[in-house]
Amino acid sequence: MDVSLLNPAVPEDEKRIKEAFEDRNWNEIKSADSWVVFKVMAEFVEGFDKLAKIGPCVSIFGSARTLPDNPYYKTAEDIAAKLVRHGYGVITGGGPGIMEAGNKGAFEQGGKSVGLNIKLPFEQHSNLYIDHDKSINFDFFFVRKVMFVKYSQGFIVMPGGFGTLDELFEAMTLIQTKKIGRFPIVLVGSTYWSGLLDWIKGTMLTEHNINPEDLKLISIVDTPDEAVKVIDTFYSKYLLKPNF
Template structure:
């Protein structure tokens, strides 16, 4: 009984400044803020044309090889007629916007307000920077307006974005867009676990799901996956 009372006191303490009715009321008003973020995102991104999202760590420094590779990938994408969408922050995101900006391509930033790490970088087109409070709204913008996904090494946020895209493609909620993992050594452990445990041992995915992913080691190969995909499927009547 004493343990239950302690637990009850902890719950009461957690909500001491607000009662349940106030929390529910705040949730109701939050709907309008969510709608506003969707409207701004749709309005700004609806006319950007073909773009590729580049995901990756905010902690990657400008002198890191992955930063330079992301910048190179973005520049090459622009050369092939694509714009670049990133999460708008530092690290790999900055590298992607920098590479696109360097060649005068479309450079989009979907920034998220966080208590650490995240701030919008200077290489985003001013009219293509959007700031979000809600991760789920931001992810909708990524998948709705991207024709492909380049995934550089990153942490929890990068993994979240990767599996969001994979899940939506797997369940046919969006089109079958190419997903490119850059850095074979970095991603090898994850893919090995997915194949040996998730697929072979537990049968929680299908073998064909692995066809959704390409793994490369160079900027040239990353862009080639995107280009090969569209040269093969873009004119197909079933695409």
């Protein structure tokens, strides 16, 4: 039974918690879960279809709440523009803030501008700088994150919140466990990220929950030139250059 019918004032969060404890018969479970499976499959198929041939790209992560007058917005825009001029496309989460700045920088330089938007009750809406054939809307965060890491040759991480940290640690975990290649991860804004880095070194490393080598997975910079240089330097070691 829908608990909201018993108490129409039950908040959505509380409703979801109570639903998790409700008994359901096998037909209800099978029907609901089968529908979710098909929705997940559809999102994977659309993502693979649209992104399979985009060429070398760098993902830019960061807060949806960053306003255009924030210095980090301009930094993200400049990084994206420089990446395009160096031959890379840009992938963002497709929303406002840092994501918009990344798509804007790529779009205005005539580069490939990809937006992987997530449907949320607040904050998130597609920005205007995404190539029309490279805009994808997702219901599931985990499908969206697969697209980020599967089609990126590097990660630029601007200041952000929980979502940005989720994306950062997803990339680091997959690289650390060798599920994907050791692509460069660049944190932009030493002042913003220094506390996190200090905690990782002073607590995680000290407690032997990571290895010293894991710290080499990330670089920390402050300027667009430094950020793009990390990407270029990494690929110069392999004599690789973008091919479009």
